[in-house]
Amino acid sequence: MKAVVYDKYAPNDDYKSILSVKDIPEPTPKPNEVVFRVRAAALNYNDIWGMRGQPVPVPLPHISGSDAAGEVVAVGADVTNFKVGDRVVSHSNMSCRVCEACTDGREYDCTKRTIWGFQTGPLWGAYSEFTHLPEVNVAKVPDSVSFDEAAAASMTLLTSWHMLVGRARIRPGQTVLIMGGGSGVGSFGIQIAKLYNCNVIATGSPDKLDKLKELGADFAVDHRKPDWSKEVRQIAKPFGGIDIAFDHIGQTHWNDQLTLLKYGGTLVTCGATTGYDAKTDLRHIFFKGTNILGSTQGTKAELEQGLYWMGKKKIKSIIDSVYSFENAAEAHTKMLTGKGLVGKILLKP
Structure with missing residues (x-):
């Protein structure tokens, strides 16, 4: 072979x-x-x-x-x-x-x-x-899911499902910030958050913003802009702030995400594609009671849960x-x- x-x-x-x-x-x-x-x-x-x-x-x-x-x-x-x-x-x-x-x-x-x-x-x-x-x-693999779709989902769907469902314990009606929504994990993160009827703000480069909305994001923000976090803050203000920040970007956008979380909010991270040496303002953790959760991979049962919803056409690769x-x-x-x-x-x- x-x-x-x-x-x-x-x-x-x-x-x-x-x-x-x-x-x-x-x-x-x-x-x-x-x-x-x-x-x-x-x-x-x-x-x-x-x-x-x-x-x-x-x-x-x-x-x-x-x-x-x-x-x-x-x-x-x-x-x-x-x-x-x-x-x-x-x-x-x-x-x-x-x-x-x-x-x-x-x-x-x-x-x-x-x-x-x-x-x-x-x-x-x-x-x-x-x-x-x-x-x-x-x-x-459900009969209604193609081999291409299943392969594209395997690790990224598992990772995203574990981050939001297994670790962050996402609940309907929350406001969720999906960083890097155009990536594999980001695209599934948007869809999972919408499956839970959440308000979804996704970030990406300028050429991807329309695609993020097509995936289900309610708002799309260019995270390459220096003031990207201010735009997110204004969008999230009517919802009381961000409940969950979904991160895999790491160093360059880490502390800004912490500032956006509401009291008792959660930042869940599975990676650090821009670097691991992130600056952290501890006041945004202890004073606001912030939850910071690491996440990697997930269980086979979680993969099967995600595949179930793919089979129902509620999530797609x-x-x-x-x-x-x-x-x-x-x-x-x-x-x-x-x-x-x-x-x-x-x-x-």
């Missing part, structure tokens, strides 16, 4: 110099695994971290990709919930399933947790014609573009620059 492989790092982001399509053996399932044909896979920023070899070196030779959807072609002897022909999507949070956190329903807090397609390998990720995963790391394996370098460069990017980029064999 063919797969997108690299066997050295590219700290300068020269992906063409390391990525190539190679022929590797097809997987056979272990007793607890399913093998499925990959019909679509989606890019994530951890692909870039992997190719850079930072912040953690990944196993080499490496196949990236944490999101894959397709149909099952083989099952191991101990598999009980899946059969050949089932339509499935990956749940990339791989945990031990026996520690206190896992048995408490917090598999995302497992200290032995790894991300499939990022930390796994050698040669074990989504960008291959066939792949394999433990039975506990795949979920069934936003797919920006589709590339072949042979054009993987171009696809990753587009994700890195983010220019004009709204939603997910897919790779297909």
